[in-house]
Amino acid sequence: MREGSLDAPTRHIIDWNNPEFYDEQKLDDELRRVFDICHGCRRCFNLCDSFPRLFDLIDASETEELDSVASEDFKPVVDACTLCDMCFMTKCPYVPPHEFNLDFPHLMLRYRAVEKKNGKDKFVSRELSKTDRNGKLAAPVAPLANWATKTSNGMTRGIMEATLGIDKNAALPKYQSKTLVARAKESPLEINKDAPAYGRKAVIYATCFGNYNNPATGEATRKVFAKNGIETEVVYPGCCGMPQMEQGDLAGVVENAKKVSAELSSWIDKGYDVIALVSSCALMLKFEWPLLAPDDATIEKLSKATFDVAEYVMEFAKKEGMAEGMQPIGDSMAMHLACHARAQNMGAKGAEVLRLIPEAKITVVERCSGHGGSWGIMKGNYKTALKVGKPAARTALKSNAKYIASECPLAAEHLMQGIETLETEGTDGKTALHPIELLAKSYGL
Structure with missing residues (x-):
């Protein structure tokens, strides 16, 4: 053997x-x-x-x-x-x-x-996994929700820790009053017909996080794609089910998969490629859904037509080439390779995207940030999550990078918290961006 x-x-x-x-x-x-x-x-x-x-x-x-x-x-x-x-x-x-x-x-x-x-799943984790419901409820009161969940709000975070078991020091996602889908409808973009990739069409699957929490990644994607001649539409039929999968709710995952794949399939039939904004969601569409519903032809079709956003940038960059106009934005960048990006077995696409930026020098951070979805924010796990992510935080800190990037928004936030535990000076107010946001910055978008 x-x-x-x-x-x-x-x-x-x-x-x-x-x-x-x-x-x-x-x-x-x-x-x-x-x-x-x-x-x-x-x-x-x-x-x-x-x-x-x-x-x-x-x-x-x-x-x-x-x-x-x-x-x-x-x-x-x-x-x-x-x-x-x-x-x-x-x-x-x-x-x-x-x-x-x-x-x-x-x-x-x-x-x-x-x-x-057997009914032994945890109530708090189960409720946290209902991202669509939570996003819809929080949007109308986003400023209040964000105030209540700030780590600096000792009163509300203390109550959350005592009642829900969410560690008072763990950063929680912010909510937006206006979703990515709504913003896209209000702000049509002009397509650059002189770009090498003109003629491509992509439907952006907003994901629950991109739609309710961090539309900046989706907005940057739309602008970069338009600059490169790619027509885009933004849709959000529902969550990919990764939060439910973490809780073992496989029936719930498949239910979401059938709903989302049915809508995205109609775009594939119209010649659109499917782009997922979050690496965990791309992993679900490309690999996990077909393993859970192997006999569903629609899910299989979607799997073959789906790209992670960084993967898609490199797809047209290598085949047709990039539109002109990128400018240097700083020569030092630390690129954290998210676990669920690496699990897609597509190579270090996030780092490849950053290397498109003129004069960019990239430090690749390959270790896990330690976040682990809802696991890392719980009181019994938060310190362990920081410990797991310490090698990644240390590598990013030692790079002295002007910008820190990650393909996973939750990993990015947790990575910054890990850096703060190592070096508090100069880290306040800094965020880790998706590489597509830095590409948009390079284009002046």
């Missing part, structure tokens, strides 16, 4: 409609099989907190082997997994098609799906 696979990682269909998927004894058997392999390998000790928890659990047991660890003690290991996929994509030598057939993140997902089926 060989040590590690020589082939590219491949993933199996998530058989969530099979009753055996929820069989607790079969689940426990698989947990023990996988955990024992991890115990003998330990290459993932420094990726996230799941593996240190697992290894400490085994080392502290009576026999220092998995056989003396109680199954009920597995839960903290599962809870610490953020579904970042980095163990699967970058570290584990035993992923399929290796005969060990090890997919740690999807096993953690199965555990959570069993919890969900």
Whole structure:
């Protein structure tokens, strides 16, 4: 039997409609099989907190082997997994098609799906995952909502920590009074017909975060695309379901997938490419949805037509070329490669985008920021999340970069908080931008 696979990682269909998927004894058997392999390998000790928890659990047991660890003690290991996929994509030598057939993140997902089926999912996390509802409720009172969730508001954040378990120091996303979809309708853009990429058409999938929380990324994308001759439309049929997936709500994810894919499919039929503004959402559309609904032809069609926004910029940059007009904006930039961008197996597209900017010198930050979706903002996890993200924060800080960029908006915010813990002077008011925003800045847009 060989040590590690020589082939590219491949993933199996998530058989969530099979009753055996929820069989607790079969689940426990698989947990023990996988955990024992991890115990003998330990290459993932420094990726996230799941593996240190697992290894400490085994080392502290009576026999220092998995056989003396109680199954009920597995839960903290599962809870610490953020579904970042980095163990699967970058570290584990035993992923399929290796005969060990090890997919740690999807096993953690199965555990959570069993919890969900048994009514053991957490109320606060479940409510936080309802991003469309939360965005619609917060938009009319956005200034009030943002005031209440500011880390400097000791009164409201203290109450949130005591009642909801959200750490009072964790930065929370801001809400906007006007969505990206509404802004796009109000502000049509003139298409540059002299650009090399003129003739392309792209429908921008706003994503819940891009629509309700950070429309700046979408606005920058529209402007850069128009400058490069690309006609765009902005649509938002609903959330990609990543927050529900983190909670093990696989039925909810598939329900969202069918709704979103049905609308986006009509744009594909009209010759549009599909662009996702957030790397986690691109990952869902391209890879996770087809694994959850393998027999849905519409979802499969969407998967093949979807691009991450940085990936799409490089697609037309390499094939047709970029429109003229970019100017230097500072020679030093730190580019954080988000875990869910790396999990798309498309290369370091964010860094490639920044290298299009004249005179740009890029420091690539490849380590996880530690955020992990809703996991990293909870009181019991926030300090651990900062610890996990400290190598990334340290690399970004040492670069002395004028600009810090990340493809994931939540990772970007958390990365800046990590930098503040290392060096408070000069970090106030700084933000990490999406690389498409820096490209827009270079164009003077």
